[in-house]
Amino acid sequence: MLKTTILKAAQEAGQLMKSRFNSGFRIDNKEGINNLVTEVDHASEKLIMDIIREQFPDHFILSEEIGEVSTDSPYKWIIDPIDGTVNYANGIPLCCVSIGLENEGVMIMGAIYNPFLEEMYFTERGKGAFLNGKPIHVSNKTEVIQSCLVTGFPYTYLDMPNGPLEVFARLIRKGIPVRRLGSAAIDLCWVAAGRFDGFYEHKLNAWDSAAGFLLVEEAGGRVTDFKGDPYSPYQPRIVATNGRIHDELLRWINDQA
Numbered sequence: 506m507l508k509t510t511i512l513k514a515a516q517e518a519g520q521l522m523k524s525r526f527n528s529g530f531r532i533d534n535k536e537g538i539n540n541l542v543t544e545v546d547h548a549s550e551k552l553i554m555d556i557i558r559e560q561f562p563d564h565f566i567l568s569e570e571i572g573e574v575s576t577d578s579p580y581k582w583i584i585d586p587i588d589g590t591v592n593y594a595n596g597i598p599l600c601c602v603s604i605g606l607e608n609e610g611v612m613i614m615g616a617i618y619n620p621f622l623e624e625m626y627f628t629e630r631g632k633g634a635f636l637n638g639k640p641i642h643v644s645n646k647t648e649v650i651q652s653c654l655v656t657g658f659p660y661t662y663l664d665m666p667n668g669p670l671e672v673f674a675r676l677i678r679k680g681i682p683v684r685r686l687g688s689a690a691i692d693l694c695w696v697a698a699g700r701f702d703g704f705y706e707h708k709l710n711a712w713d714s715a716a717g718f719l720l721v722e723e724a725g726g727r728v729t730d731f732k733g734d735p736y737s738p739y740q741p742r743i744v745a746t747n748g749r750i751h752d753e754l755l756r757w758i759n760d761q762a
Contacts, residue, residue: 510556514556526621546587569585569710604616615715615716633724644702647749659707689709690717696721705742726748729744730742
């Protein structure tokens with residue numbers, strides 16, 4: 506029932522996104538510059554929560570727009586009703602629904618759906634990673650210099666030492682291709698599918714990465730923080746790779762290459 510529910514929620518919310526795309530919906534700005542939220546974000550969130558609550562009314566929910574709906578349940582649903590809202594608000598179809606599910610603090614399941622590409626990614630701990638029902642695996646690249654990477658930048662940029670712009674400049678000055686799609690969940694999906702060899706970002710929230718980091722791990726990849734420690738979606742920094750370039754990419758990020 507957990508799998509059925511997560512897939513139903515992702516599918517129906519994605520179709521809602523698609524049906525409202527370029528439809529003249531209201532756009533508001535949250536705290537910070539270009540931190541957008543649309544009425545479709547709220548509608549998608551409500552739809553997902555209604556589907557979850559219908560089957561599991563006592564489960565804990567953490568969602569980007571509404572925040573925490575706290576309970577004593579060991580199950581926690583972590584929801585991004587539209588990952589890539591700036592893309593969505595500007596008519597760019599690189600955005601998705603992302604739903605992760607924890608049990609007793611361990612991520613056990615994730616679904617990410619891009620309705621514009623009709624790509625449904627699903628993962629369950631210990632059972633692999635899938636795109637539209639078919640198994641996916643990370644790439645085989647062994648060196649960063651040969652890799653295609655992806656990253657993102659926080660909307661509120663902190664001028665920190667070794668920050669996003671410094672790391673980005675370090676890589677591209679060596680001729681390493683680094684893309685910026687505007688959706689961390691899609692970035693993680695495409696690492697899992699072998700389209701990108703690695704992804705890093707300095708500042709994410711739990712709903713950005715909860716489903717995607719498990720997808721990468723179940724596709725054979727590796728996910729850590731910038732120190733190389735096991736990844737938690739409740740801290741901001743992430744490095745997700747095919748595993749083969751991971752240690753080298755960490756050195757590039759930490760200016761030790």
